Amino acid sequence: MKRETLVILGVVAGLLVWLLVAGDYAVSRTNRAMIYALMALSFSVLAGRLGWFSLCQTTLAGVSGYVVAILGAQHGLPYAVVIPAAILTSMLFAVVFGVLTVRARAVSFLMLTLALGQMVWALSFQWVGLTGGYNGISGVRLPMVLGFNLNDPRVFYVLLATCTVLIFLAVHRFYNSRFGLLLLGIQENEQRMRALGHPVYLARFAAFVLAGAIAGVAGVFLVYDMGIMSPSPLSLNQAVLVL
Template sequence: MKREHLLIILILAALVAWPLLMGDYAVSQANRAMIYALAALSFSLLAGRLGWFSLCQTTFAGISGYTIAILGVRFGLPFPLVILLALLFTTLSAVIFGLLTLRSRQVSFLMLTLALGQMVWALSFQWVDVTGGYNGIAGVRMPVYGGLDLNDTHVFYGLIATVTVAIFLAVWRLYRSPFGLLLLGIQENEQRMRALGHPVYLARFTAFVLAGVIAGVAGVFLVYDMGIMSPSPLGLGHAVWVLTAAVLGGYRSLLGPALGVAVLIALETLVAQYTDRHMMVIGLVLLLSILLMPRGLADVFEQHFKRKSKPQASVTTTTRGKEP
């Protein structure tokens, strides 16, 4: 069995066992972790495959969340329809953002995504009649189907886990597809890809929109998890948090962002029990991790497993060489 397949089985087993072994608080923290893992994945799709860092992925999540809150609470549209419209509106927003930013260079792209994200954040504060301003829009709840309450922590966990696993598997296949290899080629040598006739801009644009849609899915779960949509998730703090998690875990790896989110949430929970200045401690841990593990935690684990497998391969080769 390949190592990737074994890892997938172990992750699925852990996801199934978690709600059976843990209480409501641990399950709710896992819900939060999976939501932010999707947001971090959307960041790493751009950073890890194109080398472009975006600070507006949480903006797409916020746009999706506000769409659900406005259409679902204010206008009373049904549950499936508001989700569909939220993802459609997020996709449209990603298309517009992509048209405005993707002609720029990497540093300019970073600043443009930051500026656009802050514009949407400011709009969510100031457009009080629509967004509710600082207070936001409360009362966002999922429906009950046949006695199954989707707002229940454990039921909600099952829904998030199913969608999250499906998206990660889809991105895993994407990374191994010709399109994924094209993105890597663009990152390594854009001019060569152009010379070979590859549609560089279209590939970059497609990746940006796909990343925006993934962030939009995270926004759907985020607003239902919180039960309220306010400007906070659109703020720079959330964007930096997602970036931090992706860098900590290793944004070049598929599972690195999820690993970074899990470690960051665990650190926040643990350190907050001992000091009010937990963000300072987390900042110090992040600084040390970047200095000591520049490619993230996922790379550390990968190198460790490679070192463990090399001696075994060497022994096998030696044994075969001695056979008569």
């Protein structure tokens, strides 16, 4: 049996054992840890493969969370619409941010993502009619599915752990794909990759959007875990925590 398979089985077994032996509070803290692990993975897609350090991944997660709160809690749209809309909106913001930052160098990229993130954070405070300002939007709840209350920390744990493991596995496979190796080559020697005819800027842009999608998934889980969406998850402190 391959080492990778053993690691995967060990992680899954550990998650199952933890669910059985841990108390409700420990399970709820583990849920929050897995959510921030997804945000860190979003950051790692850029930092690990491109050498880019982004300070707006929590912003993209926050945008996703606000879409869930606005469409779900305020307007009562079905979850089958709300969740895809949240992730797609996060990706749309990633597209805009990517267009503005894709040609920047390492330090410039860091500062640009910081500026963009702080602009959205400030907007979340000031656009009270949409975001609820400092008080945020409360009453964000998950539905009953097949008799299971997804708001229960242990049921939520199963859903979140399943998605987290699958996303980590998908990113692991992505790292070893041709595109993942292309990104690593860009980090190692951008000029040579460009000379070989590879679309360097397009590859960077695609990686940024992919990272935005992962952040969007994390934002969906975060808002359902908290039950409220406020400007706090978009703050610089949260971005530094992920860094």
